[in-house]
Amino acid sequence: xxxxxxxxxxxxxxxxxxxxxxxxxxxxxxxxxxxxxxxxxxxxxxxxxxxxxxxxxxxxxxxxxxx
Numbered sequence: 722x723x724x725x726x727x728x729x730x731x732x733x734x735x736x737x738x739x740x741x742x743x744x745x746x747x748x749x750x751x752x753x754x755x756x757x758x759x760x761x762x763x764x765x766x767x768x769x770x771x772x773x774x775x776x777x778x779x780x781x782x783x784x785x786x787x788x
Contacts, residue, residue, distance in 0.1 A: 725769055725770045728769050729766065729769045729770075729771070732762050732763075732765055732766035732769065733766060735762050736759060736762050736763055736766065739755055739758050739759045739762065740759065742755050743755040743756065743759070
């Protein structure tokens with residue numbers, strides 16, 4: 722169960738890092754790649770079982786606000 726918790730935390734961190742990269746990016750083709758990565762990691766994140774001490778995830782609409 723600890724591995725699921727770690728994966729949940731890592732995917733959450735990746736999503737946040739990608740959102741920051743998207744905010745700082747000014748290259749249109751790169752923005753598309755970052756958004757694609759956000760969507761893919763979010764799909765993996767959502768497939769993982771919720772950890773026992775469920776973290777308060779960001780509002781799902783925040784993941785899509787840039788799209």
